Amino acid sequence: MIIGFYTLPHKNRWLWLLLGSYFFYMVHEPSLALLLIISTTVDYFCALKMPNASYRIKKYLLCTSIFTNIGILFSFKYLFFFTSSIEGIFKFFGLNIIDTSHTGAYNFNQILLPVGISFYTFQTLSYTIDVYRGKISPEKHFGVFALYVSFFPQLVAGPIERASRLIPQLKKEISIHLPNLKKGLIMIAWGFFLKVVVADRLGVYVDAAFEDPEFNHGLPLFIGSFFFAFQIYYDFSAYTSIAIGTAKTMGFDLIQNFNKPYFATSISEFWKRWHISLMDWLKDYIFIPLGGSRCSKLKVVRNVLILFFIVGLWHGANWTFVIWGILNAVLLIIEFSTNGIRKLIFKTLKVPKTIIKILGWCSLAICLSIPLIFFRSPSITDAFLYFKSMFNITGLHVNILNNYFELILNFIFIIGIQTIHYFKGNDKIHELVLNKSTAVRWSIYLSYILVIVLFAINRQNTFIYFQF
Known part of the structure; x- marks a missing residue:
């Protein structure tokens, strides 16, 4: 092309x-x-x-x-x-109300x-x-x-x-603009790394956790929900990087879809950084026409609930997605309602800004991981079973794959990628390569090939967001 x-x-x-x-x-x-x-x-x-x-x-x-x-x-x-x-x-x-006695009855599920x-x-x-x-x-x-x-x-x-x-x-x-070609190819390579090395590797653990939550109870399920939050992020941002990189090689600039979302310190900030193109679309064509946040508090609550009902339904035709969206709306409403109280408490106790930021990161991780259990579960019943088994902690066994090398490797990749995103964001990955000398650049290229060969997961998985 x-x-x-x-x-x-x-x-x-x-x-x-x-x-x-x-x-x-x-x-x-x-x-x-x-x-x-x-x-x-x-x-x-x-x-x-x-x-x-x-x-x-x-x-x-x-x-x-x-x-x-x-x-x-x-x-x-x-x-x-x-x-x-x-x-x-x-x-x-x-x-x-639906007569299924006739063998020729049409199945909408087909x-x-x-x-x-x-x-x-x-x-x-x-x-x-x-x-x-x-x-x-x-x-x-x-x-x-x-x-x-x-x-x-x-x-x-x-x-x-x-x-x-x-x-x-x-x-x-x-x-033809050589810098654009280089930036685009690096973005494409980064996207493939996120997908086949990291997201698919996390998916192995996540699939095992959600496949049989009744058997794999306790801490492994906490890790499974935590890993899924990063799996879906790396999977989706991988496709976005490939798309942006491919367009860049031909001189086109697509909008960035992520802005370090997991470094947000609040739910509202997270949704400004996550799937930016969708949230901007919904804000411009749904939320603001409804009145946005410039109306009475009761109507703002209504608008947020409508917005995230659509967010959930947009992701899939299943009540699990709707519940996931509504839960995020409830968390946002709670955040807005308690914003003044939290600021007063932090000011009264003279809590340092660094501690406030760390608390924000930790609370965000919990607030995102819990609703995502509904997002990942095939049914509401399965989601509640996952919750029930997750809080049934009977021991300290954490690895349901019985392979601690893979478990530790997952955490290493998460820490490494988040560190890169913290300093370079989702849109300046190319600076890790292009700003280096020729010898260093080729060392990075060869190291990349070696990492793909050694650590790629050959599961032939499509991107998660293809189904939406």
Whole structure:
């Protein structure tokens, strides 16, 4: 893709990237590309007609875009969830509303979930909403707009880009820039390291902990929930690094999706640093239109609960995700409500800022790990079983894999990566390499290859966020 991009003249590059993006998407399930085409076509024409339309027609066009995109998303991701939930409620009252006696009865669970549908749906929706609000002008070139929706580096797992940022870049004439190539390749290599060496290694322990929580009770389950918090972070940030790096090699700058989230000292700060593109999207198009935080306290609570209900549901069609989202909302509400009291206590006791920061890190680790048990568990019943077994501490045995080398190695990798993130963040990893002499750089390259060969976990796991 990169070689073809720089070989072709500028006027033909959009077509090369568009064809490559659709090929990349259709490798998984070719027929589902039709949904991408429908979403792209509807939003393109709806936005194109808005500037010269009356207020009533503009509203009609916006509603057409929203209902089309949300309708597709609902049908393929949430239809079975809602029908099974409604069926469960009726069965609780002794009513059977779905007749399954016929062998030809349709099973909604057989609907295939299109990869990345939550990401590209939000990306294209932001375009039509921004055109409706008058923030941007509609893109007249259908091919460029189609490329914006389907741009392959971030198509299946983000980051969720805005048209005002990405479309001008797609139209800009770009020449080969060696520093961009180097930075991009280093970001890609860093992403692969996070995925195949660290995230997948943590996943081995996490899978064992969640597979049989009744048998593996006590401290191993505490470690399992702790490891999962880092597994999902490294797994997701790995894909983001690869996406940003791939785009960078062609001269495109994608938005950073993480800003050292686990160094936040509060829940609210964490959500400003985690999955930034999604949280900014929800803030601009859901939270602020509801009134944001500039309304009465009761309405702020309502807005936060609605926001994180959507956050949970966006991640998956399961009540476990909804509960995870609501728990984070409750923690945020508690944090807001006790903010003044905590500041008064720290001031009265004259607690040093360093101690306050350490306490913030520790409390954040607990507040994130506990709700994530619902996120990782296949059902609510399994989540409660995990909680029950986790607090059933009968000994000091901590390694359910019976391999203390792997257990210690996991902690070493976490400490090492967090140290790198603390000093370089998620976006300046390349400085660890490019600022060094030639001999040191090649030593790092060779060491990287050696680490991949020795420590990569060959589990053929897809990225966790592919399912969202």
